[in-house]
Amino acid sequence: MAAERPVAAEIGGVMNDPVNSNFENRGPAMANMNISMSPKSLGHLVPWAVAIAFFFLFPERLGQWTEILIWVLFTISMDLALGYAGIVTLGHAAFFGIGAYTAGLMSIHVTGDPIIGMVAATVLAGIAGLITGMLILHTTGVTLLMLTLAIAAMLENWANRATKITGGDDGLQGMELGNLFGIFEFNFFGVTAFWYALGVLFIWFLIAYRIVRSPFGRSIDGIRQNANRMRAIGTPVWWRLVVMYGVSAAMAGSAGALTSYKTEFVGLTVLQLLTSGIVAVMLILGGQKTIYGAFFGAAIYIMVRDTAAETYPFLSEAIIGIMLILVVLFLEDGVMSVPKILRRRPKKAAE
Amino acid sequence: MSLVSFLTILLDGLAFGMILFIISVGLTITMGLMRVINLAHGAFAMVGGYVVAILTGDGMNLWLAILIGCTAAGLLGGLAEMTILRPLYRKGEMAQVLLTFGLAFVSISALTEIFGPNPIPVVFPDYMTGQLDIGFRTYPAYRLFLIGVGLVMALCLWYLIDKTLYGARLRAAVDNPNMARAVGMNVSFLFTITFVGGSALAGLGGAIGAGILPLEPFYSLKYVVLFLIVVIVGGEGSFKGSFAAAIAVGLVDTAGKFLIPDVAPYLIYIVVFLLLLWRPNGLLPPKSVA
Numbered sequence: 001m002a003a004e005r006p007v008a009a010e011i012g013g014v015m016n017d018p019v020n021s022n023f024e025n026r027g028p029a030m031a032n033m034n035i036s037m038s039p040k041s042l043g044h045l046v047p048w049a050v051a052i053a054f055f056f057l058f059p060e061r062l063g064q065w066t067e068i069l070i071w072v073l074f075t076i077s078m079d080l081a082l083g084y085a086g087i088v089t090l091g092h093a094a095f096f097g098i099g100a101y102t103a104g105l106m107s108i109h110v111t112g113d114p115i116i117g118m119v120a121a122t123v124l125a126g127i128a129g130l131i132t133g134m135l136i137l138h139t140t141g142v143t144l145l146m147l148t149l150a151i152a153a154m155l156e157n158w159a160n161r162a163t164k165i166t167g168g169d170d171g172l173q174g175m176e177l178g179n180l181f182g183i184f185e186f187n188f189f190g191v192t193a194f195w196y197a198l199g200v201l202f203i204w205f206l207i208a209y210r211i212v213r214s215p216f217g218r219s220i221d222g223i224r225q226n227a228n229r230m231r232a233i234g235t236p237v238w239w240r241l242v243v244m245y246g247v248s249a250a251m252a253g254s255a256g257a258l259t260s261y262k263t264e265f266v267g268l269t270v271l272q273l274l275t276s277g278i279v280a281v282m283l284i285l286g287g288q289k290t291i292y293g294a295f296f297g298a299a300i301y302i303m304v305r306d307t308a309a310e311t312y313p314f315l316s317e318a319i320i321g322i323m324l325i326l327v328v329l330f331l332e333d334g335v336m337s338v339p340k341i342l343r344r345r346p347k348k349a350a351e
Numbered sequence: 352m353s354l355v356s357f358l359t360i361l362l363d364g365l366a367f368g369m370i371l372f373i374i375s376v377g378l379t380i381t382m383g384l385m386r387v388i389n390l391a392h393g394a395f396a397m398v399g400g401y402v403v404a405i406l407t408g409d410g411m412n413l414w415l416a417i418l419i420g421c422t423a424a425g426l427l428g429g430l431a432e433m434t435i436l437r438p439l440y441r442k443g444e445m446a447q448v449l450l451t452f453g454l455a456f457v458s459i460s461a462l463t464e465i466f467g468p469n470p471i472p473v474v475f476p477d478y479m480t481g482q483l484d485i486g487f488r489t490y491p492a493y494r495l496f497l498i499g500v501g502l503v504m505a506l507c508l509w510y511l512i513d514k515t516l517y518g519a520r521l522r523a524a525v526d527n528p529n530m531a532r533a534v535g536m537n538v539s540f541l542f543t544i545t546f547v548g549g550s551a552l553a554g555l556g557g558a559i560g561a562g563i564l565p566l567e568p569f570y571s572l573k574y575v576v577l578f579l580i581v582v583i584v585g586g587e588g589s590f591k592g593s594f595a596a597a598i599a600v601g602l603v604d605t606a607g608k609f610l611i612p613d614v615a616p617y618l619i620y621i622v623v624f625l626l627l628l629w630r631p632n633g634l635l636p637p638k639s640v641a
Contacts, residue, residue, distance in 0.1 A: 088444045135628060141444060142388060143631045146583040150620040153576060157617035277452050284449055314464050321456030328450040329438060
């Protein structure tokens with residue numbers, strides 16, 4: 001590997017970031033992640049067990065817990081785009097918003113069935129991801145960031161203006177939800193919303209988990225590390241990125257639909273820069289390229305936010321801001337890297 | 352469209368563009384120089400604006416207040432650069448976005464805590480709040496003042512960047528920082544003073560632009576997209592590009608509001624989107640990027 005580095009540097013030029021080009025994920029750490037029947041694989045059950053345990057232990061916090069699940073889903077979609085594919089985006093709220101508004105509008109104008117609405121939201125957001133991806137994924141870096149930002153800002157301002165369709169600043173009201181599978185009612189207690197969110201998250205989790213370990217996912221990994229080298233060995237770089245971006249957008253759309261089902265309301269905030277920012281924060285906080293990081297990132301962010309808002313209502317933004325600064329400076333790879341850091345420390349001392 | 356309304360759009364657009372230019376020029380140079388995406392730039396503009404608003408509210412002379420406000424914004428910028436931004440230069444775009452996002456958050460919270468959530472006005476002297484007869488119509492003196500300040504600042508900066516030793520060093524460091532270091536330039540020091548200068552200019556823009564971009568705690572997040580647009584459309588690190596882009600953004604936005612009000616709120620994003628697809632490196636990118 002070491003011998004190959006200089007070649008890569010030549011091909012990649014500025015794009016070849018030495019930090020990203022070491023293949024740290026190919027080691028034993030990766031082997032641990034494969035689902036098999038070893039004792040270690042029991043770890044895979046933990047997040048789901050915790051989620052279900054919370055349902056029974058803290059029924060009064062169900063709303064918060066459902067919100068966390070929704071944001072976990074959104075954060076995993078961000079992990080696919082930003083973490084695995086290295087697509088620098090500050091516009092993922094666009095797809096979240098498309099999902100939320102589609103689900104909301106479907107329930108008002110077409111059918112209240114939450115599954116049909118969910119599928120429509122997912123497909124529409126996915127198509128939006130594919131189309132915008134085709135347009136913007138030729139670019140990289142700051143230009144790409146600006147383009148994603150511009151798309152989300154365009155949509156937000158359009159939604160603000162199109163009051164007849166979206167309700168504008170007042171939000172989309174009057175959603176009429178049918179029962180899930182015709183049986184379970186979406187009500188004030190949020191039990192159905194919780195299980196629905198958990199179910200959708202689980203399905204998407206399996207898909208995402210499968211994708212990043214497939215040959216396709218591997219090639220995406222390679223593209224992030226050195227796009228020019230991948231191009232040189234014949235990978236259709238642009239097309240792969242577009243597909244990944246589309247999948248990620250579809251996933252964000254599902255998360256958006258869930259959020260509209262949870263509150264039976266869609267506000268303009270789903271499209272705002274802040275929403276795109278928050279999902280990026282959650283991803284970095286939890287750890288990129290891990291999928292599981294999303295669980296930690298979303299849970300920590302929402303719990304800190306809610307606790308801060310209860311205790312110091314005027315300083316909650318500052319607390320989140322400071323948390324962000326500290327994470328970027330001192331915990332670059334997020335919470336998921338803590339065990340690695342702890343394991344590394346004693347070894348160094350022994351040497 | 353009559354000639355009068357055409358000229359009005361032109362003047363309004365110029366005034367808005369000048370504000371964008373004064374605030375964004377610091378951002379374009381620091382982004383070109385340090386390759387750091389700074390979402391907290393709006394916060395420096397906001398801090399400068401707040402200082403001026405508080406001081407003029409107490410009856411201080413506007414120019415003196417601006418001097419103090421710019422100094423405050425500049426010092427704060429320098430402090431931020433030396434303490435928390437410096438470790439960022441080697442990190443990825445997203446780390447930079449998030450950290451500066453965090454800074455913007457802190458500034459929002461701090462200002463809400465101290466001055467409350469409502470917009471606060473900068474008190475402009477009487478000669479700026481009136482109307483002036485400019486031949487074909489009367490026009491707010493304030494906007495003419497903005498255009499004047501913008502042109503003067505553009506001229507000064509052009510002289511500074513194109514004609515002085517400091518400017519030559521700055522351009523060299525933007526084009527190739529490693530080479531600049533290799534020939535013995537103290538690039539870190541150059542970074543810091545440029546950051547101080549850029550933040551001070553942002554403070555100036557925040558203060559005198561308060562009549563168009565009202566000062567409130569969410570100022571920094573609300574307008575930072577506009578500032579970034581100016582930087583990216585102009586070409587990172589390109590002083591002339593950012594001038595052209597700021598004027599263009601000002602004109603497009605103002606013309607949109609007059610002529611097609613239904614599309615205006617997102618017109619600018621559509622234009623930027625198409626423009627960046629056409630020229631991904633901006634209108635006038637510096638040599639290092641082109």
